[in-house]
Amino acid sequence: MGSSFGEFVDTLGKGVKNKAIKAYIPGGASAPWLRGDQLDVKMTIDDVANEGSMLGSGAVVMMDEDTNLVLAAKSLVSFFAHESCGQCTPCREGTTWLENILERVASGRGRLSDIDLLLDVCDNISPGLTWPPKMTTICPLGPSATASIVSLMKDFRSEVEVLLPKKVVIG
């Protein structure tokens, strides 16, 4: 506590092997991602909250420049889809739908409309896509699934766009 994420990885985690860090999750699967250039954020509740994320469960995940962030988001969403209890509609249907769309996009079968669709489905689970999240669900599990997608679209949109078909302009 108190040292920065960069120091934390370099000392306790013994650093990242000759790679730059592209993004990292400061506190568990439900926390919004931070970018690699935000490694000097201090590991305190307030500092992380100021950056729009949270320390949460304290599970820090570093993603280096080789990481496919779409697949990373997909595996996080899959986790929430699997964990959903199925009681309320937005979480039961929404998380699985997000998982399916991300899987399609990651495997190159995405559509141009998928970015808007992903964000709008997230918005229907967590209205406004704010942090801390608002929710249409009973518990915060559903909105947690949206955090990684919102981070992906906010900071790493180009990684999704390269997987989508090019816009064809006629004339």
Added chain:
Amino acid sequence: MNEKVTFTVDGKQLEGKQGQLLIEACEDSGIHIPRFCWHKRLDPVGMCRMCLVEIDTPRGKALVPSCTTQVSEELIVETESDTVKKAQEGVLEFLLINHPLDCPICDKAGECPLQDQTMAYGPGESRFIEEKRHFEKPIPVSDIVLLDRERCILCARCTRFSDEISGDPLIEFIQRGNKTQVNTFPDEPFKSYFSGNTVQICPVGALTATSYRFKARPWDLKKVSSTCNCCSLGCSVELNVSQNKMLRILGEDNEFTNQGWLSDKGRYNFEYLHSENRLLNIHSRENEDYQTITISDAIEKIKNKIKDLDNPEIKFIVGATAQMKNILQSTNLLTP
């Protein structure tokens, strides 16, 4: 409990009782909030999320289900704000992505809350291009009830009914997450004496009754309020008739008798009406042989029989299901 509270809905001052559910208090004042899982005779669960409304909380505006929120003094509610509309549209889209949309062959089409509320609050087009959830359809859960798990929107009305009202919880949710489904226990059918009620309260065509399947369209039915005559309780019923044929009996909500419920006997025994074995005429036994006779002939016969007796003692046996009118007529006949 009966203390009055005033609260605001969409800028209008309304009055409700302390502890009353918001959805109920709004309904009493003529404000309809869409819903699937909420049923006024069942405990609220807040599962479908269709009745979301926006209320003012100390931490800003929040979306809450009106079926689990109690009215309180100075509560400020928005039922038609943009956030609420967006949330309701979103919930409907979520419900529809795995719904088979087989309305043209569904018995519920025409009186389906999912259909009606999609028209009123839902999105016009689907954005779902993935494969839908598939189940074997339909599966018989008992001799009279069939279950189509693809149509099911998991509102828990049927499971709550069998748990809370009839007290024989033979259908339950199994699995979880996206695989959640309603089903019976293995090797144990939904053998409830009140199973037909689940068909009536199902907000989609997931539970259907064998006697009504593919028989009619709701808009073709003539609806007549009546009283069930299968036992002495006198439940209020709605008879659904089409082309002079009884097709279905539904329970009608009557606070003093059945509260909307009906036993399977009262609901499904109408099939005798159109049975081939039903006696439609008066029969007279002549030398071990039955002959059809007219009512005036029958009365004449009885009159002659009584005349021939010296000092006759006449008694009537009135069936348990006879109406008050019949009982009164028989007593009038017997007392000079």
